[in-house]
Amino acid sequence: MSDKATGNKAGALRALFTGAGHKFIELPIVYPARVFVELAGEDLRRQLYLTSADGGEELALRPDFTIPVTLHHLASGIATRKAGYSYLGPVFRLRPGESAEFIQAGVESLGRRDATAADADMLKLAFDAAALFGVKKPKVRIGDSALFAALLNSLDLSPPWRERLARAFGDTPRLKKFIASANGKSEPPHSELVGADVATVRAAIGERFATTGLGEAGGRTAEEIAARFVAKAELARGIPKRAAGALTAFLKIAGTPEKSLAALRTLAKREQLDLDDALAAFARRIAAFDAHGIDADALAFAADFGRRLDYYTGFVFEFPSPRNGPLIGGGRYDSMTAHIGDGKVAVPAVGFSVWLDRIEIAGKPRAGKR
Amino acid sequence: MSAPLILAVPSKGRLQDDAAAVFARAGLPLVSGATRSYRGRVESLANVEVAYLSAPEIAREIGAGSVHAGITGADQVAESAEGRATLSLALGFGRCDVVVAVPEPWVDVETMEDLDDVAASFRPRHGRRLTVATKYINVTRRFFAGHGIADYRIVESLGATEGAPASGAADLIVDITSTGATLHANGLKTLADGLILSSEAHLVASKAIPWSAAQKKTYAAILAKLKAAV
Numbered sequence: 001m002s003d004k005a006t007g008n009k010a011g012a013l014r015a016l017f018t019g020a021g022h023k024f025i026e027l028p029i030v031y032p033a034r035v036f037v038e039l040a041g042e043d044l045r046r047q048l049y050l051t052s053a054d055g056g057e058e059l060a061l062r063p064d065f066t067i068p069v070t071l072h073h074l075a076s077g078i079a080t081r082k083a084g085y086s087y088l089g090p091v092f093r094l095r096p097g098e099s100a101e102f103i104q105a106g107v108e109s110l111g112r113r114d115a116t117a118a119d120a121d122m123l124k125l126a127f128d129a130a131a132l133f134g135v136k137k138p139k140v141r142i143g144d145s146a147l148f149a150a151l152l153n154s155l156d157l158s159p160p161w162r163e164r165l166a167r168a169f170g171d172t173p174r175l176k177k178f179i180a181s182a183n184g185k186s187e188p189p190h191s192e193l194v195g196a197d198v199a200t201v202r203a204a205i206g207e208r209f210a211t212t213g214l215g216e217a218g219g220r221t222a223e224e225i226a227a228r229f230v231a232k233a234e235l236a237r238g239i240p241k242r243a244a245g246a247l248t249a250f251l252k253i254a255g256t257p258e259k260s261l262a263a264l265r266t267l268a269k270r271e272q273l274d275l276d277d278a279l280a281a282f283a284r285r286i287a288a289f290d291a292h293g294i295d296a297d298a299l300a301f302a303a304d305f306g307r308r309l310d311y312y313t314g315f316v317f318e319f320p321s322p323r324n325g326p327l328i329g330g331g332r333y334d335s336m337t338a339h340i341g342d343g344k345v346a347v348p349a350v351g352f353s354v355w356l357d358r359i360e361i362a363g364k365p366r367a368g369k370r
Numbered sequence: 371m372s373a374p375l376i377l378a379v380p381s382k383g384r385l386q387d388d389a390a391a392v393f394a395r396a397g398l399p400l401v402s403g404a405t406r407s408y409r410g411r412v413e414s415l416a417n418v419e420v421a422y423l424s425a426p427e428i429a430r431e432i433g434a435g436s437v438h439a440g441i442t443g444a445d446q447v448a449e450s451a452e453g454r455a456t457l458s459l460a461l462g463f464g465r466c467d468v469v470v471a472v473p474e475p476w477v478d479v480e481t482m483e484d485l486d487d488v489a490a491s492f493r494p495r496h497g498r499r500l501t502v503a504t505k506y507i508n509v510t511r512r513f514f515a516g517h518g519i520a521d522y523r524i525v526e527s528l529g530a531t532e533g534a535p536a537s538g539a540a541d542l543i544v545d546i547t548s549t550g551a552t553l554h555a556n557g558l559k560t561l562a563d564g565l566i567l568s569s570e571a572h573l574v575a576s577k578a579i580p581w582s583a584a585q586k587k588t589y590a591a592i593l594a595k596l597k598a599a600v
Contacts (some may be wrong), residue, residue, distance in 0.1 A: 038499060041520035046511055160487065167490050174518050191477055201477070208475035212557025219541050220476065220488070224495065228487070229478035308520065310490075339493075 010088055012132055013354070017086035020125055022107045024086050027068045033060035039339055040309055049092045049100070053107040061092035066351060069108040070336050079337055079345045082111035091364055099357065100325060105129075105332075108351035110337075116281070119315045119332065119349050120288035125351050126328050127294060130319055133363035135327065137320050140298055142257070143305030144285075145169055146314040147264070149277035151250055155243040158234035158299050165247070170306035172251060179244045193229065202226035246271045253303040257286045286313065311336040315350070319359075327359040328352055374419040375585045377592070378431055378440030381408065381422035386569060388463040389441045396599035398592065411423050417588055425464075426505075427452065428574075435578030439589055445546065445569035447508050454578045458593055464571035466546040468506055470513070470564030473535050473542070474557045481562050482517040485542075489521040492541075503527040503540030506566075510544045513566045532556040 088105035207224040316331030330352025410420035428442040433451030449559040
């Protein structure tokens with residue numbers, strides 16, 4: 001690979017992003033590890049490059065730009081303001097079979113209230129970035145967890161099941177396992193407290209905290225344990241057959257956006273589900289893609305496609321590569337600022353990252369030749 | 371003379387005594403070097419060098435390929451040498467289970483599925499992630515990932531892990547237990563499907579170190595004699 005060629009492409013990419021109104025920013029490489037682990041969970045930690053500060057604080061090399069950009073946004077002004085950022089630089093992540101240090105470039109757009117147009121702007125810019133690297137006829141996977149959320153709300157499900165299913169979105173085998181438990185095996189609690197009311201259970205738990213010498217300071221309270229204990233009876237009842245059928249049919253829907261929209265409408269009608277708002281938003285987004293000149297045939301919607309990180313809240317997309325992870329990955333993460341900050345301010349946000357090492361190989365006409 | 375086979379043997383406690391006993395029964399008595407030395411040899415085998423290390427160190431060195439073989443627990447191998455070691459022979463001592471244990475007052479939590487529910491709703495409620503104290507960081511991550519649990523954070527424990535929930539250092543633990551008495555004394559209970567692995571001491575060979583023909587032959591001889599003795 002020629003460094004000069006890489007440099008030129010990187011420069012052109014940067015010009016593309018800043019030309020679209022996204023201010024280029026330079027960000028630190030080293031952050032407190034908890035920033036990433038708190039947001040992305042323990043599973044990310046094993047991919048992190050860790051070191052320690054003098055005082056013992058655990059530090060990490062940035063594994064991506066989305067979290068650092070969001071931190072920068074929150075630290076440099078009023079959270080809800082509108083701002084577009086672009087970046088390019090090394091990120092560090094343990095990847096089996098791939099280099100642990102690699103270059104990512106991308107864009108993050110925060111604070112825009114016109115979500116539909118912002119989603120379309122991002123996707124169009126991602127297509128332009130792919131074209132810059134000579135990626136021919138990309139087939140882009142798109143998904144929308146907001147549709148699944150709307151489906152869950154319209155189905156006859158108990159709240160604990162709704163939460164479990166929502167959490168498993170993006171992990172289809174796991175979802176299928178849950179759905180298969182419809183009317184099936186129950187999980188009866190092994191306790192003499194079964195059938196008691198919340199107050200009785202709460203008192204019994206309080207006693208156990210006392211006799212075991214375990215405090216509840218900072219941890220789970222007797223209140224929340226009792227509430228969940230009583231609510232668990234609903235989990236044992238499983239998923240009603242009708243709801244299980246609708247979920248299974250939903251997860252299978254895939255194809256061009258137009259065809260998928262039609263299939264979703266048919267499903268909603270047949271099962272008498274109120275998906276009107278979510279489908280209207282989906283239709284508006286398809287229209288916006290069209291208005292942005294995005295070829296509908298380049299898009300492959302899949303109803304079960306989503307990311308399992310809980311700060312992703314809606315539209316997601318991915319330019320797949322033939323050999324490993326995505327060339328470009330992006331999506332809407334409206335919950336991230338709330339997770340980082342005081343938990344109150346949720347700033348609408350959408351963005352994407354280009355994996356430069358992968359896209360350079362994918363975009364070459366013939367690998368290894370110039 | 372060709373390079374010796376390096377065999378790592380536990381340097382302290384019950385494991386050291388049990389390992390010494392099984393080697394003696396096999397007709398391969400271990401001989402320590404000078405006082406306080408951490409090197410030794412096998413009485414009847416000339417080309418073996420014995421390295422006395424702690425059980426976790428033995429697994430790490432086997433994984434790193436700095437010793438050929440050793441006596442350590444399957445739990446330690448799972449933690450520090452997964453995929454880089456062969457468990458050649460179970461030795462029948464050092465039995466323990468690695469389990470997930472939660473505070474006994476958590477009456478609503480009986481399975482890993484319950485724990486996943488609790489983990490997912492923990493941060494919105496408490497403003498931090500659910501924490502798990504353990505010495506078994508890699509074992510815990512694999513097991514939790516296998517159950518689809520992502521919303522937690524590991525707190526590395528160096529001392530008495532079972533005390534972590536009482537001291538407030540963590541919400542729950544992953545640790546070894548043999549009878550469950552220690553867990554119970556600390557107000558903890560294991561989950562119904564929370565058994566991660568059942569371990570015992572093994573003769574373990576490293577896949578991460580080059581083996582000469584002579585070293586292989588020596589190892590085969592040790593394995594055969596130990597096999598006859600357990």
